[in-house]
Amino acid sequence: MAENITAESVTNTAILDALVPGYSLLSKFVSSHLNIDVASYLQYVILLATFGASFQYLIWYMKDMVEMYFMSTAEIRFDDETFNFFMYWMSRQVNMSKTNRFVAGVKTSGYWSDDCSDDEDDEKDIELDEPGSGENGSSFEEYWAKLTGRDKYRTLRYTPSEGRHFFRFRGKLLMLERKQQQQTPLWVMNNETLYLSCLGRNPGIIKDLLNEAQQTYVERDGNRTVIYRGQRLCSGQQFGWYRCMARCPRPLSTVVLEQAQKDEFISDIKEYLHPRTRRWYSNRGIPYRRGYLLHGPPGTGKTSLCFAAAGLLSLKLYLLNLDSKALDEDNLASLFHDLPRRCIVLLEDVDTAGVTHTRGGTTDSPKDKDKPTDGTDPTAVDETEAKDKDKDKKEEKSRGITLSALLNVIDGVAASEGRILVMTTNHPEKLDAALLRPGRVDLSITFGRTTQADIEELFTSIYTTMEGDLPRAAASRRLLNGTAKHLTNGSANHKHENGNVEYAEKRKQENNEEEKRRLRDLRLRISKLATDFSAIVPNGEFTAAEIQGYLLNHKDSPEAAISGADTWVQGLREKKSSQQSILA
Numbered sequence: 001m002a003e004n005i006t007a008e009s010v011t012n013t014a015i016l017d018a019l020v021p022g023y024s025l026l027s028k029f030v031s032s033h034l035n036i037d038v039a040s041y042l043q044y045v046i047l048l049a050t051f052g053a054s055f056q057y058l059i060w061y062m063k064d065m066v067e068m069y070f071m072s073t074a075e076i077r078f079d080d081e082t083f084n085f086f087m088y089w090m091s092r093q094v095n096m097s098k099t100n101r102f103v104a105g106v107k108t109s110g111y112w113s114d115d116c117s118d119d120e121d122d123e124k125d126i127e128l129d130e131p132g133s134g135e136n137g138s139s140f141e142e143y144w145a146k147l148t149g150r151d152k153y154r155t156l157r158y159t160p161s162e163g164r165h166f167f168r169f170r171g172k173l174l175m176l177e178r179k180q181q182q183q184t185p186l187w188v189m190n191n192e193t194l195y196l197s198c199l200g201r202n203p204g205i206i207k208d209l210l211n212e213a214q215q216t217y218v219e220r221d222g223n224r225t226v227i228y229r230g231q232r233l234c235s236g237q238q239f240g241w242y243r244c245m246a247r248c249p250r251p252l253s254t255v256v257l258e259q260a261q262k263d264e265f266i267s268d269i270k271e272y273l274h275p276r277t278r279r280w281y282s283n284r285g286i287p288y289r290r291g292y293l294l295h296g297p298p299g300t301g302k303t304s305l306c307f308a309a310a311g312l313l314s315l316k317l318y319l320l321n322l323d324s325k326a327l328d329e330d331n332l333a334s335l336f337h338d339l340p341r342r343c344i345v346l347l348e349d350v351d352t353a354g355v356t357h358t359r360g361g362t363t364d365s366p367k368d369k370d371k372p373t374d375g376t377d378p379t380a381v382d383e384t385e386a387k388d389k390d391k392d393k394k395e396e397k398s399r400g401i402t403l404s405a406l407l408n409v410i411d412g413v414a415a416s417e418g419r420i421l422v423m424t425t426n427h428p429e430k431l432d433a434a435l436l437r438p439g440r441v442d443l444s445i446t447f448g449r450t451t452q453a454d455i456e457e458l459f460t461s462i463y464t465t466m467e468g469d470l471p472r473a474a475a476s477r478r479l480l481n482g483t484a485k486h487l488t489n490g491s492a493n494h495k496h497e498n499g500n501v502e503y504a505e506k507r508k509q510e511n512n513e514e515e516k517r518r519l520r521d522l523r524l525r526i527s528k529l530a531t532d533f534s535a536i537v538p539n540g541e542f543t544a545a546e547i548q549g550y551l552l553n554h555k556d557s558p559e560a561a562i563s564g565a566d567t568w569v570q571g572l573r574e575k576k577s578s579q580q581s582i583l584a
């Protein structure tokens with residue numbers, strides 16, 4: 001009997017050991033040191049554990065029920081732009097300063113996207129008196145010391161850290177949960193998801209918040225041209241479009257090109273974007289796409305024209321470098337698939353990518369022509385062929401994207417519609433005819449070296465005083481002071497109000513006349529100097545970028561630019577010919 005009991009207790013201990021590792025050791029320790037037989041309390045312990053587990057399960061179950069039936073939740077994924085909207089909005093909330101768990105940083109949304117702190121810093125720069133423009137005429141050294149002193153500090157932003165946070169929006173209580181996704185591959189630096197919840201089954205307040213967040217995010221760009229770049233953040237990750245900057249639009253008038261060419265380009269894009277064109281394409285079953293090729297020597301204004309067009313038409317610009325070794329056909333297809341309905345996709349220097357290798361290139365390659373016809377062992381030839389093919393494949397991979405991959409995304413069956421594709425190249429002759437056929441390239445614009453008229457236009461655009469050239473802080477302060485003085489005068493002497501208004505109007509008119517006269521004289525002077533300059537610089541020899549580079553060195557003195565032009569022309573010619581002889 002006793003043997004039976006001992007055998008039973010040994011079996012129980014073995015089972016418990018399997019369930020609770022270290023049980024036998026623990027029970028021996030407790031019975032020898034505290035004289036307590038753990039086995040006699042076992043049923044209570046098991047009961048307590050079962051009760052605890054059931055209670056926990058019940059709590060989880062109730063929580064799930066509440067979340068499912070009494071709450072609404074939005075899920076915001078890291079790789080979606082909504083994530084940026086929301087985090088940007090969140091970092092601007094005063095309430096956020098009340099949370100005691102937060103991420104502090106100078107970037108708001110993350111390392112993958114630009115944030116506008118630089119723009120805000122630019123705005124702050126304006127508040128500083130520019131050298132010589134302030135009331136006390138601060139020197140450049142003083143101005144620079146202030147600016148660099150301030151640049152050492154960047155505005156700190158706070159966003160909620162991982163976990164749950166409660167906050168109020170329009171009087172309603174909301175909950176934000178920031179969570180890292182499990183099973184994130186090691187190389188993925190961030191894969192978090194946000195859950196935004198509110199009480200009740202109506203998610204309206206969450207949608208309102210996200211709309212407001214998007215509006216705040218978009219409004220900060222104003223009329224600036226937003227540029228996205230197709231890239232991946234780290235190896236192993238998918239390619240995606242990442243916002244890289246928002247720049248002030250470039251006026252089309254600052255791009256030196258024949259007016260007819262500019263007009264043709266812009267009116268063609270406008271015509272394409274017109275809703276009637278979309279209907280027209282769709283009724284006839286023609287894919288709704290438009291492609292442009294801008295070609296010419298480097299520094300002749302291809303990118304500038306594309307950027308100016310994006311600004312003029314308020315379109316976002318999507319840049320993609322086809323030369324990236326990591327970019328394959330699938331990535332390219334998914335990038336094109338993710339494009340918004342209306343945008344400009346800019347593929348710069350298409351000739352540098354693997355796309356210059358023709359589609360039939362491998363079939364009539366020299367290797368095929370060199371096949372032995374003299375009865376050499378055919379198996380040996382097959383082996384060499386297989387090796388060659390392997391080598392070709394490897395070479396193709398290292399060249400980046402292939403021509404057929406590019407053609408597929410441009411106008412394959414599954415190609416995206418609505419976008420404007422602009423390709424630039426310095427060597428159009430290297431491009432395959434398949435890439436240039438209508439439907440893929442609908443309009444080609446040739447950029448050349450500067451003509452006499454271009455040189456004059458470039459000179460004039462650099463030396464003409466533009467509104468933005470005035471020191472902004474000083475100008476706005478002057479304006480404000482003027483208004484304040486006017487208001488003070490007006491309120492101080494009501495009897496003379498009408499007289500004051502008349503006097504102010506008269507002064508304003510006089511000032512305007514004076515300003516117009518001054519501008520007219522200045523324009524005449526600059527136009528005369530532009531003719532002198534264009535007489536020195538040879539026609540069709542230099543690019544706009546070269547001339548702009550020279551003029552920028554004398555941006556405060558057009559006369560100095562003219563007097564040094566002869567020497568500069570000689571120097572540049574010598575430099576070019578020595579470069580050519582090195583290359584030859």
Ligand SMILES: Nc1ncnc2c1ncn2[C@@H]1O[C@H](COP(=O)(O)OP(=O)(O)OP(=O)(O)O)[C@@H](O)[C@H]1O
Nearest residue numbers: 254255256297298299300301302303304544545548
């Ligand atoms: N036609 C032009 N009108 C005004 N500025 C120009 C023109 N061409 C070049 N520039 C100036 O030269 C610089 C380079 O121009 P841009 O990048 O547009 O040339 P690109 O033809 O695209 O050169 P690349 O082929 O090397 O990419 C810019 O700062 C731009 O302001």
